[in-house]
Amino acid sequence: MLGDKKVVYSAVQPTGCITLGNFLGAINNWLKMTDDFLSIFAIADLHALTVRQNPAEYRQRAMSFFAQYLACGLDPSKSILYFQSHVPQHAELTWILNCFTYVGETGRMTQFKDKSAKHADNINMGLMDYPVLMASDILLYQADYVPVGVDQKQHLELTRDIAIRFNNLYSPTFTVPEPYIAKQGAKIFSLQQPGQKMSKSDPDPNGYINLIDPPDVIARKFKRAVTDCDGKIIFDEENKPGVSNLLTILATVTDRTVDSVISDFEGKGYAELKQAVADAVIEKLRPIQENYNRLVKDKAYLTEVYKDGAQKAAKIASRTLSKVYRKVGLVEG
Numbered sequence: 001m002l003g004d005k006k007v008v009y010s011a012v013q014p015t016g017c018i019t020l021g022n023f024l025g026a027i028n029n030w031l032k033m034t035d036d037f038l039s040i041f042a043i044a045d046l047h048a049l050t051v052r053q054n055p056a057e058y059r060q061r062a063m064s065f066f067a068q069y070l071a072c073g074l075d076p077s078k079s080i081l082y083f084q085s086h087v088p089q090h091a092e093l094t095w096i097l098n099c100f101t102y103v104g105e106t107g108r109m110t111q112f113k114d115k116s117a118k119h120a121d122n123i124n125m126g127l128m129d130y131p132v133l134m135a136s137d138i139l140l141y142q143a144d145y146v147p148v149g150v151d152q153k154q155h156l157e158l159t160r161d162i163a164i165r166f167n168n169l170y171s172p173t174f175t176v177p178e179p180y181i182a183k184q185g186a187k188i189f190s191l192q193q194p195g196q197k198m199s200k201s202d203p204d205p206n207g208y209i210n211l212i213d214p215p216d217v218i219a220r221k222f223k224r225a226v227t228d229c230d231g232k233i234i235f236d237e238e239n240k241p242g243v244s245n246l247l248t249i250l251a252t253v254t255d256r257t258v259d260s261v262i263s264d265f266e267g268k269g270y271a272e273l274k275q276a277v278a279d280a281v282i283e284k285l286r287p288i289q290e291n292y293n294r295l296v297k298d299k300a301y302l303t304e305v306y307k308d309g310a311q312k313a314a315k316i317a318s319r320t321l322s323k324v325y326r327k328v329g330l331v332e333g
């Protein structure tokens, strides 16, 4: 809570591309919250350094992600939009919180285990510290809600544990945040391996929809989506993950329920379902892509927005950090 407004905080790391999963699980929900909350959304560019990046490509991708935030409809007059690396308090609070987090806690995180297996030649400290940086992101802004996909729930729980631990030791300092996980779309699965989440670092581009994929590419990817061979259009995540995923995507993109979407397909087959999902996604992304194509060329505007965002974010973040420094007993500077 800041002033009389509850606070919403979330971020996406600039790896791979923004996928339909990131959009439906996170950004689409952020858009619904900006009128009622003090909303703060970052590009988590420090987080993504936990895996090796090509510097020139990385810089360009981070800017592209920022342009996509705006293209999706995030409005800088309603939200604070910025790059995590532009607000030094994120890294500073991380150091303090590291001293209140146990190695066993971060070592248990599913993402740490998955990424360690995927990047066995580079299991760096940052990979293990990822959730502590994430806790700092959230706690700096006294966030009440963190709208994320299901995959981030475990990190959110650790953030809560760290906040509660610190508050109990030093008196209330941090708001203990709640995850905000939408009922529908919180886990979108790969189009090629529907048992796994749609991931932006999937080496197979047919597994995900990139928010800026051209319409013909989107249509082709849905056409190739893995289903099953019994031909029935019903929602059964366990036995029919591919079809269920397509139904979830269609329902979430069109703001309907899965049940109502299923009723459109009586007597129809998978080809019609795939076509309908592709059409709906293309329609949803069309205005976003038009905005993006305009915005990405306007570097001066993007710079103005992210600088202003960082200034506003730093003002809030520095207040929390000073409080933390005082509480742990550091001499005032």
Ligand code: AQP
Pocket (backbone or CB within 6 Å): 011, 012, 013, 014, 015, 016, 021, 022, 023, 024, 025, 026, 147, 148, 149, 150, 151, 152, 185, 186, 187, 188, 189, 197, 198, 199, 200, 201, 202
């Ligand atoms: N498939 C998904 N369905 C619903 N929500 C999702 N999110 C991610 N994937 C899905 C949510 O998007 C936000 C940003 O997540 P991230 O930056 O951690 O990106 P990621 O897509 O989760 O990253 P990957 O795929 O694991 O790739 P790398 O290896 O690059 O990090 C979060 O709110 C997340 O829950």
